[in-house]
Amino acid sequence: MRCEEVQEYLAERLAGSLSDRLSGTLQSYVRTHMRSCTECCEELEDFEEMQAVLRSIPVEPCDTNAMRARFNLLIGVRVEEAAAQPGPTRRSWHLPRPGKSVVAIIAGVLVIVLAVLVVLQAVKRTDVATTVPPAPVQTPKPVVAEVRTGAMSGQIRTASGEDLRKVRVAVVAVSNSGKPEIAVESNSDGSYRLENIPAGRYYVLASSIDSPTYYPGSPDVSGAKIVTVQAGAVLEGIDFSRVAAASNPPPPAPAGESGGELPSESSLVAVDVTIRHESGERLPFKPDASIVFTATNGDFQIAASHFVGNLFRVNLPADKSYAVAVSGTAAGYTIQSIVDGSKTDLMHGGLFKANPGKPARARIFVTLSSN
Amino acid sequence: MATISTDESLMAAVREGASDELAILFDRHHQSVYEFFFRMTADRASSESLVQEVFYRILKYRDTFRDDDRFISWLYRIARHAHHDMFRKASAGPVCDDDEEQMRTVSPSGTEASRKDRSAMLRCALLNMPEDQRELIVLSQYHQMPPDAIAELLDIEVPEAKVRVHRAMMELRDSYRKLSG
Numbered sequence: 383m384r385c386e387e388v389q390e391y392l393a394e395r396l397a398g399s400l401s402d403r404l405s406g407t408l409q410s411y412v413r414t415h416m417r418s419c420t421e422c423c424e425e426l427e428d429f430e431e432m433q434a435v436l437r438s439i440p441v442e443p444c445d446t447n448a449m450r451a452r453f454n455l456l457i458g459v460r461v462e463e464a465a466a467q468p469g470p471t472r473r474s475w476h477l478p479r480p481g482k483s484v485v486a487i488i489a490g491v492l493v494i495v496l497a498v499l500v501v502l503q504a505v506k507r508t509d510v511a512t513t514v515p516p517a518p519v520q521t522p523k524p525v526v527a528e529v530r531t532g533a534m535s536g537q538i539r540t541a542s543g544e545d546l547r548k549v550r551v552a553v554v555a556v557s558n559s560g561k562p563e564i565a566v567e568s569n570s571d572g573s574y575r576l577e578n579i580p581a582g583r584y585y586v587l588a589s590s591i592d593s594p595t596y597y598p599g600s601p602d603v604s605g606a607k608i609v610t611v612q613a614g615a616v617l618e619g620i621d622f623s624r625v626a627a628a629s630n631p632p633p634p635a636p637a638g639e640s641g642g643e644l645p646s647e648s649s650l651v652a653v654d655v656t657i658r659h660e661s662g663e664r665l666p667f668k669p670d671a672s673i674v675f676t677a678t679n680g681d682f683q684i685a686a687s688h689f690v691g692n693l694f695r696v697n698l699p700a701d702k703s704y705a706v707a708v709s710g711t712a713a714g715y716t717i718q719s720i721v722d723g724s725k726t727d728l729m730h731g732g733l734f735k736a737n738p739g740k741p742a743r744a745r746i747f748v749t750l751s752s753n
Numbered sequence: 754m755a756t757i758s759t760d761e762s763l764m765a766a767v768r769e770g771a772s773d774e775l776a777i778l779f780d781r782h783h784q785s786v787y788e789f790f791f792r793m794t795a796d797r798a799s800s801e802s803l804v805q806e807v808f809y810r811i812l813k814y815r816d817t818f819r820d821d822d823r824f825i826s827w828l829y830r831i832a833r834h835a836h837h838d839m840f841r842k843a844s845a846g847p848v849c850d851d852d853e854e855q856m857r858t859v860s861p862s863g864t865e866a867s868r869k870d871r872s873a874m875l876r877c878a879l880l881n882m883p884e885d886q887r888e889l890i891v892l893s894q895y896h897q898m899p900p901d902a903i904a905e906l907l908d909i910e911v912p913e914a915k916v917r918v919h920r921a922m923m924e925l926r927d928s929y930r931k932l933s934g
Contacts, residue, residue, distance in 0.1 A: 392919070393915055393916070393918075393919035394915065396893070396918055396919050396922045397893060397899075397900045397903075397914065397915040397918040397919060428926060429922065429926065432875065432922075432925070432926055432929060433894060435871045435872055435875045436875060436879075436890075436894050436895070437894075437895075438872050439792075439872050439875065439876045439879075440872075441788050441791050441792065442791060442797045444784070444787045444791075444797060444800065444801055444804075445801065446783070446784070448801070449783060449787070449801055449804055449805065450779075450783075452805050453776075453779050453783070453805065453808055454776075456805070456808065456809055456812070457772055457773065457775060457776060457812075601802075
């Protein structure tokens with residue numbers, strides 16, 4: 383076997399197209415060749431080591447429950463949409479309507495009333511005929527006592543403070559697989575009220591189908607606040623801000639939420655912002671921060687709160703100047719402010735300028751003060 | 754008798770309107786799709802959002818699934834597009850700032866430490882690769898996607914898929930060597 387053939391073998395192996403059985407015979411040829419060829423031997427060892435190390439690179443575990451919750455919401459909404467049109471649709475993933483629970487409670491009450499009547503009748507009979515032992519009467523489980531529910535209400539608003547009408551609001555239990563428990567559509571004034579929520583801890587989601595907003599206004603579960611529903615209580619003021627309008631869903635990129643009127647997409651310029659310490663050193667940890675660009679003419683704000691490494695991605699309307707503010711914490715420190723914009727050519731006099739037509743990279747320097 | 758439905762038959766059912774069958778496909782594949790994104794982006798929040806985006810697109814574009822499509826190839830085609838769309842406006846892919854920092858701080862001595870070192874360096878080398886090559890490595894090495902599925906996914910011939918995987922692995926090895934000195 384020659385070196386070229388070994389290379390071919392290696393290529394096949396790296397592509398994963400050799401089955402174990404096939405490679406068994408081949409491998410013995412390769413091994414024979416390896417004994418005499420140091421170069422091929424080293425190459426194979428290199429790749430084997432690299433494959434082993436590749437496999438050892440850890441993956442940060444995902445929040446399956448939250449992902450499931452968002453998926454269920456998607457399915458629920460879509461199935462309901464499809465159900466409104468004629469066509470074959472199974473409804474097992476349909477969001478339960480609040481009305482159904484009311485019917486269940488009424489049915490439960492009726493069962494109990496009937497059971498009580500039966501018991502009373504039985505008692506009366508034993509009074510009359512004392513020789514007959516009282517028949518053991520199976521009292522049905524008190525259904526009403528088990529259904530311990532609460533309610534919540536609130537208001538849906540956009541970033542600019544407008545009320546949003548007809549937005550789906552759903553509560554999703556934190557502890558179970560995340561199936562939406564109850565969902566309603568907000569009223570024409572943006573208000574909503576959810577009834578008959580079994581007591582427990584919930585995420586509350588307002589959805590425009592593909593981009594749910596978690597209460598109080600986060601695009602993902604990491605910024606969600608858990609709401610505790612207590613039996614018999616009404617939680618008021620579960621208000622949402624920054625819910626994207628359903629008619630105009632935002633792009634899938636999670637970084638960058640917009641508020642106010644934005645210029646057309648064509649004039650946006652992508653800016654990668656790296657957060658650094660004022661000394662110029664990288665932050666040795668991933669900060670929990672958000673960054674806000676405010677147009678100097680006061681037109682709008684663009685906020686981002688997602689990282690890739692120490693990196694923010696923000697799509698900014700070009701040819702405008704922005705005041706930039708970073709806030710948040712990082713490993714026991716509070717991020718105070720931008721201390722020096724002069725180290726990047728995109729910052730002039732403390733203001734940030736994005737030029738059209740070319741993607742930009744910027745470094746934002748911050749001061750850290752210990753908490 | 755209970756039968757196990759294939760991915761393809763489930764997806765065909767979704768296409769015909771049985772959206773709830775998608776839940777089974779979600780259960781089967783969300784973890785590996787998440788891992789694909791995590792290895793492409795090194796960012797949990799983005800990866801979770803991208804998984805959501807993929808299943809949204811599956812529903813939205815369910816009519817484009819053909820009976821002779823292999824579901825896994827079709828799924829990763831959607832995943833690639835979702836990832837590509839997310840980063841198309843950005844100037845570059847993820848930057849492995851954290852890892853360089855990590856590399857400076859880990860102890861060079863000891864087997865475990867040097868293993869972690871190598872792992873961090875290789876991760877860095879992987880993240881700094883061009884997106885198309887990174888994809889090939891992630892799919893072939895982590896997801897054990899065979900060359901014919903990769904070929905279907907990229908719409909190329911099988912020998913070409915093998916060549917590309919090999920080339921990507923060589924590139925990775927070279928940049929890994931550079932990093933490890």
